[in-house]
Amino acid sequence: MTLEAVPSPLPSATAALVTELARSAAESDGVHPLSEHTLLHLDGEHPGDVHVLAYAGEPGTSDLAGYAALGPDGSAELVVAPQYRRQGFGTSLLRVLLDHGGSKLAVWAHGRLPGSDQLAARLGLEVTRELYFLRRPTAPLAEPAWPSSITVRTFVPGEDDAAWLAVNAAAFAHHPEQGGWTQADMADRLQQPWFDPAGFFLAVDSTGAVAGFHWTKVHEDEGDGPYGEVYVVGVSPDQQGSGLGKALTLQGVRHLQEDRGLASVVLYVDGTNTAARALYEKLGFTTAALDVQFAPKSL
Numbered sequence: 439m440t441l442e443a444v445p446s447p448l449p450s451a452t453a454a455l456v457t458e459l460a461r462s463a464a465e466s467d468g469v470h471p472l473s474e475h476t477l478l479h480l481d482g483e484h485p486g487d488v489h490v491l492a493y494a495g496e497p498g499t500s501d502l503a504g505y506a507a508l509g510p511d512g513s514a515e516l517v518v519a520p521q522y523r524r525q526g527f528g529t530s531l532l533r534v535l536l537d538h539g540g541s542k543l544a545v546w547a548h549g550r551l552p553g554s555d556q557l558a559a560r561l562g563l564e565v566t567r568e569l570y571f572l573r574r575p576t577a578p579l580a581e582p583a584w585p586s587s588i589t590v591r592t593f594v595p596g597e598d599d600a601a602w603l604a605v606n607a608a609a610f611a612h613h614p615e616q617g618g619w620t621q622a623d624m625a626d627r628l629q630q631p632w633f634d635p636a637g638f639f640l641a642v643d644s645t646g647a648v649a650g651f652h653w654t655k656v657h658e659d660e661g662d663g664p665y666g667e668v669y670v671v672g673v674s675p676d677q678q679g680s681g682l683g684k685a686l687t688l689q690g691v692r693h694l695q696e697d698r699g700l701a702s703v704v705l706y707v708d709g710t711n712t713a714a715r716a717l718y719e720k721l722g723f724t725t726a727a728l729d730v731q732f733a734p735k736s737l
C-alpha cells in the first residue's frame with residue numbers, strides 16, 4: 439500500500455482513474471461516493487484542494503485502490519474500490535485526511551453505508567451533520583400561488599448571474615457550502631451538460647429585483663432512468679414566510695414532471711432545516727436515503 443497527498447491540479451490521467459474508481463464503487467454500493475463538487479474539482483486547478491491517492495502497488499500506476507478529496511474548509515470524501523475493501527485502505531486514507539484537515543475535517547459518508555460508522559469511531563470521529571435525500575414520484579401538484587407583486591421568469595446566463603449570487607448568499611448565509619458559492623462555482627455548473635436555463639426560475643418583485651429562485655437539474659445516464667432534482671431553492675430573507683418558497687418549489691417540480699416528463703423528483707436537505715423539510719413533506723417528498731458527515735469528536 440502506498441499513499442500520496444497531491445495538491446490540485448490532479449493530472450488528467452489520474453483524474454480519469456479516480457472517476458472510474460468512483461463509478462465502480464457506485465455500481466457496487468448503489469450510492470455515489472463522490473459529490474458533484476468533488477467531481478467538478480477533479481479537473482482544473484482549485485487552490486487549497488488536496489487529493490489523496492492510495493495505490494495497491496507503486497504510486498502512479500493504474501492500480502488505484504482508493505481516493506480521498508480534502509477541501510480548504512475541511513470538507514472531505516473518501517472511497518475505496520470494492521475489490522480492495524477490508525484491507526486497511528480506508529483507515530489509511532482517513533488518517534491522511536486527519537493529518538491534513540485536523541479539527542476542521544468533516545468527511546462525508548454518502549448513504550451512511552455499512553462500515554462508515556465503524557471506521558469513523560475507530561479514528562475518534564462522530565456524526566456532526568445529517569443530509570436527507572428525499573424523493574417524490576410524479577403526482578398531481580397544485581398551481582403556484584404567487585405572493586402579490588411577484589412574477590416569475592427564467593434565468594438569463596450572463597445577465598442574472600450577479601443578482602442570483604447575491605440572493606443565494608443571503609438565503610444560504612448560514613449554510614456550510616451553498617451560501618459561499620462564487621461566480622466560478624456558478625460558471626462550473628452553467629457549463630455542465632445538464633444545465634438548462636428553462637429549468638432555472640427567478641421570482642422577481644415589482645422593481646425587478648430577484649426575491650427568490652428555484653434551480654432545477656435533470657440527472658441522466660446514472661444507471662436508472664432520468665430523474666429531476668430540486669437542485670436549490672432560495673428565498674431572500676425579507677421575503678420568507680410569504681408563500682414564495684412553496685410557489686417556487688411547485689413551479690420547478692411541475693416543470694420537471696410536466697415539461698420534462700420525468701417520473702420522479704429528488705432533493706437534498708439538511709436535517710436541521712426544519713422550514714424546508716416541512717415544505718417538502720407537505721408536497722409529498724419522503725426520505726429515500728441519508729448522508730452524514732463525520733468530524734473529530736469535540737474534547
Ligand SMILES: CC(=O)SCCNC(=O)CCNC(=O)[C@H](O)C(C)(C)COP(=O)(O)OP(=O)(O)OC[C@H]1O[C@@H](n2cnc3c(N)ncnc32)[C@H](O)[C@@H]1OP(=O)(O)O
Pocket residue numbers: 609610668669670671672673674677678679680681682683684685705706707708711712713714716717720
Ligand atoms: C432542496 C433545497 O434547496 S433545500 C434548501 C432550501 N433553501 C433554504 O433552506 C434557504 C433558506 N431558506 C429559505 O430560503 C426558505 O426558508 C425556504 C425556501 C426553506 C422556505 O421558503 P418560504 O418562502 O419561507 O416558505 P413558504 O412561506 O412558502 O412556506 C411554505 C411552507 O414551508 C414551511 N415553512 C416555512 N417556513 C417555516 C418555518 N420557519 N418553520 C417551519 N416551517 C416552515 C411551512 O410548512 C410552510 O407552509 P405553510 O404555508 O403552511 O406555512
Ligand SMILES: N[C@@H](CS)C(=O)N[C@H]1[C@@H](O[C@@H]2[C@H](O)[C@H](O)[C@@H](O)[C@H](O)[C@H]2O)O[C@H](CO)[C@@H](O)[C@@H]1O
Pocket residue numbers: 472473474475546569613615616655667668669670671705706707708
Ligand atoms: N439542496 C441543496 C442546496 S441547500 C443541497 O442540500 N445540496 C447539497 C447536496 O448537493 C448534491 C450533491 O452534490 C450531489 O452529488 C449532486 O448530484 C446533487 O445534484 C447536489 O444537489 O449534497 C452535497 C454533499 O454531497 C452538499 O454539499 C450540498 O449542499
